[in-house]
Amino acid sequence: MPQFKLAVLPGDGIGPEVIAEATKVLDAIAGKYGHTFDYTYAPVGAVAIDQTGEPLPEDTLALCKKSDALLFGAIGHPRFDNDPSAKVRPEQGLLKLRKELGLYANLRPVASYAELADLSPLRPERMKGVNMLIVRELTGGIYFGEKGRKDNGNTAYDTCTYSRHEIERIVKMGFVEARARRGKLTLVDKANVMESSRLWREVTRELAEENTDVDLNFMFVDNAAMQLILHPAQFDVIVTSNMFGDILSDASSVLAGSLGLLPSSSIGSTVGMFEPIHGSWPEGAGQDRANPVAAILSAAMLLDHLDLRDEAADVRRAVNEALAAGVGTEDLRPREQLGTAAFGDRIAKGV
Amino acid sequence: MPQFKLAVLPGDGIGPEVIAEATKVLDAIAGKYGHTFDYTYAPVGAVAIDQTGEPLPEDTLALCKKSDALLFGAIGHPRFDNDPSAKVRPEQGLLKLRKELGLYANLRPVASYAELADLSPLRPERMKGVNMLIVRELTGGIYFGEKGRKDNGNTAYDTCTYSRHEIERIVKMGFVEARARRGKLTLVDKANVMESSRLWREVTRELAEENTDVDLNFMFVDNAAMQLILHPAQFDVIVTSNMFGDILSDASSVLAGSLGLLPSSSIGSTVGMFEPIHGSWPEGAGQDRANPVAAILSAAMLLDHLDLRDEAADVRRAVNEALAAGVGTEDLRPREQLGTAAFGDRIAKGV
Ligand SMILES: CC(C)[C@H](C(=O)O)[C@@H](O)C(=O)O
Numbered sequence: 001m002p003q004f005k006l007a008v009l010p011g012d013g014i015g016p017e018v019i020a021e022a023t024k025v026l027d028a029i030a031g032k033y034g035h036t037f038d039y040t041y042a043p044v045g046a047v048a049i050d051q052t053g054e055p056l057p058e059d060t061l062a063l064c065k066k067s068d069a070l071l072f073g074a075i076g077h078p079r080f081d082n083d084p085s086a087k088v089r090p091e092q093g094l095l096k097l098r099k100e101l102g103l104y105a106n107l108r109p110v111a112s113y114a115e116l117a118d119l120s121p122l123r124p125e126r127m128k129g130v131n132m133l134i135v136r137e138l139t140g141g142i143y144f145g146e147k148g149r150k151d152n153g154n155t156a157y158d159t160c161t162y163s164r165h166e167i168e169r170i171v172k173m174g175f176v177e178a179r180a181r182r183g184k185l186t187l188v189d190k191a192n193v194m195e196s197s198r199l200w201r202e203v204t205r206e207l208a209e210e211n212t213d214v215d216l217n218f219m220f221v222d223n224a225a226m227q228l229i230l231h232p233a234q235f236d237v238i239v240t241s242n243m244f245g246d247i248l249s250d251a252s253s254v255l256a257g258s259l260g261l262l263p264s265s266s267i268g269s270t271v272g273m274f275e276p277i278h279g280s281w282p283e284g285a286g287q288d289r290a291n292p293v294a295a296i297l298s299a300a301m302l303l304d305h306l307d308l309r310d311e312a313a314d315v316r317r318a319v320n321e322a323l324a325a326g327v328g329t330e331d332l333r334p335r336e337q338l339g340t341a342a343f344g345d346r347i348a349k350g351v
Numbered sequence: 352m353p354q355f356k357l358a359v360l361p362g363d364g365i366g367p368e369v370i371a372e373a374t375k376v377l378d379a380i381a382g383k384y385g386h387t388f389d390y391t392y393a394p395v396g397a398v399a400i401d402q403t404g405e406p407l408p409e410d411t412l413a414l415c416k417k418s419d420a421l422l423f424g425a426i427g428h429p430r431f432d433n434d435p436s437a438k439v440r441p442e443q444g445l446l447k448l449r450k451e452l453g454l455y456a457n458l459r460p461v462a463s464y465a466e467l468a469d470l471s472p473l474r475p476e477r478m479k480g481v482n483m484l485i486v487r488e489l490t491g492g493i494y495f496g497e498k499g500r501k502d503n504g505n506t507a508y509d510t511c512t513y514s515r516h517e518i519e520r521i522v523k524m525g526f527v528e529a530r531a532r533r534g535k536l537t538l539v540d541k542a543n544v545m546e547s548s549r550l551w552r553e554v555t556r557e558l559a560e561e562n563t564d565v566d567l568n569f570m571f572v573d574n575a576a577m578q579l580i581l582h583p584a585q586f587d588v589i590v591t592s593n594m595f596g597d598i599l600s601d602a603s604s605v606l607a608g609s610l611g612l613l614p615s616s617s618i619g620s621t622v623g624m625f626e627p628i629h630g631s632w633p634e635g636a637g638q639d640r641a642n643p644v645a646a647i648l649s650a651a652m653l654l655d656h657l658d659l660r661d662e663a664a665d666v667r668r669a670v671n672e673a674l675a676a677g678v679g680t681e682d683l684r685p686r687e688q689l690g691t692a693a694f695g696d697r698i699a700k701g702v
Pocket residue numbers: 091094095246543544573
């Protein structure tokens with residue numbers, strides 16, 4: 001009987017509620033297939049700052065390192081947002097986790113659900129056939145480059161640095177993902193301005209020679225931001241740097257109509273991290289209103305990563321069936337509105 | 352009789368065609384008000400590379416410096432786009448022009464035209480009331496910071512640097528613009544990650560004390576990319592750094608339904624530069640298909656900058672009347688389709 005050790009980091013805001021539904025669905029899978037998922041819970045983010053003074057306590061990090069995978073809720077609390085000079089902030093926990101676990105690739109799929117076409121801010125004809133994956137570099141670039149102050153604090157700088165090695169491994173992943181999908185890869189950069197982007201293009205061109213079955217194209221980030229709104233269906237896999245990926249993956253995430261639907265994975269080393277993209281939504285916390293689908297589909301990505309493919313497919317099918325049946329949380333404006341827990345029950349029953 | 356010296360840089364692709372319509376409209380204004388506009392033409396971009404080997408020849412720059420204002424078409428040609436290692440590229444001309452003329456502020460207004468609501472990729476209800484101005488810093492940040500290679504070319508870096516002085520002057524402009532509009536200013540940054548963003552917040556908070564009549568808020572760039580698609584009407588004036596402004600102004604520009612409608616100004620020193628945002632569209636060049644409105648409205652911004660307010664208002668009225676009458680180029684899917692020159696004639700007649 002296969003046994004898996006999962007680190008569960010519910011974090012802040014609605015994190016705990018949606019993660020509870022994800023583990024509910026994993027339990028249903030465990031029952032159906034005879035697996036055992038051992039959950040160990042640990043604090044991260046604002047709750048961890050409150051308990052230990054640190055957004056990512058040593059114990060939490062140690063737990064993650066010895067787990068098979070990591071289920072993550074959300075972090076962030078408004079009391080930190082309006083204080084950019086705060087020395088300790090929840091986000092630091094997330095950034096440190098990515099770096100320490102070597103999670104250099106963030107995968108964000110965005111697809112349109114026919115049943116939910118009305119929710120998209122885009123006109124329905126623009127959303128037809130939207131099915132893309134953003135592969136964002138997650139442990140390099142301007143996020144982790146040298147930064148600081150000069151001139152008595154009156155000048156500030158951040159450095160965007162990329163090495164050939166960092167670019168190679170993420171672009172390779174882009175090619176692999178593209179091959180498993182519709183065979184199209186778009187490198188998004190700003191090679192007409194940035195030297196690091198020129199290195200991305202160089203390396204990508206070299207890798208293209210071993211990946212001639214994938215249709216590769218290049219796009220400047222400003223144009224990509226337009227194309228995502230104008231013709232999102234043109235994209236299959238986008239691969240890009242940390243900062244551009246942050247912006248473009250959030251832009252693309254609103255197309256589907258609700259952030260509450262979208263999962264993500266952050267991978268690289270052996271331990272993968274799986275996380276709904278929606279953030280902590282502090283105003284909604286504790287009210288049984290949050291959509292658990294993003295967390296549940298993150299659990300499906302986790303199953304895929306553990307090579308439990310049938311199990312992952314079951315979860316996705318159960319989600320699709322529930323959405324097709326017209327049930328859902330308020331954000332989906334469903335025919336039959338449910339709370340977080342009841343919606344999770346419904347999906348868990350369907351696996 | 353007031354006389355104005357205008358440098359005209361039509362540039363590449365459709366640049367010359369749309370600029371011809373802008374000067375046609377300026378001529379109509381000159382006739383009506385008894386002004387004289389002296390146009391001096393000079394090459395920039397790919398055409399300048401062909402003629403002189405330089406994207407911004409010395410003579411062109413010298414001409415700009417001694418003019419009252421600068422009307423700019425577009426630059427860029429596909430033969431440079433697929434060669435990022437090319438030593439000389441049209442974009443360099445534009446970047447050098449901005450830097451040499453001290454054009455530190457790029458102003459990009461985006462508004463929805465009721466008549467053209469069907470063109471927007473967004474649903475009509477999302478577009479209602481959209482009327483924003485993006486104030487983008489244009490001569491600093493990662494565009495102009497130190498950049499290069501290390502480790503035998505295997506590591507590349509770009510530096511985003513901002514000084515208090517650079518931030519102050521552009522944020523001040525943001526406050527001024529907000530005060531003249533609906534009184535709301537949004538600073539877009541990534542202060543949870545970037546040190547330079549934290550300096551932007553610091554300086555902006557200080558300036559807020561002298562600008563208490565303006566309603567100031569802060570937004571992370573990833574969230575701003577979402578909000579522009581979800582609720583674009585929430586924005587009045589956005590002020591942001593060079594790179595974020597590049598991305599967000601292009602994202603917002605597609606909301607109105609056609610890039611062919613949108614003007615821009617780049618200001619700072621005494622000489623202002625006025626430029627349609629649409630780029631050179633090489634495939635459309637020489638076919639009398641390009642929409643001249645963006646260039647014509649850029650001329651209106653130029654008139655405003657020369658303090659010819661009534662004249663500018665006349666141009667805008669003439670554009671609005673033509674659009675309301677249902678005439679336009681193909682991109683507008685008008686009731687009565689015209690070519691570039693005929694559409695320009697129509698607007699010129701209306702001033
Ligand atoms: C919280 C923040 C530091 C983070 C990022 O920018 O990476 C978030 O926006 C994300 O995309 O996961």
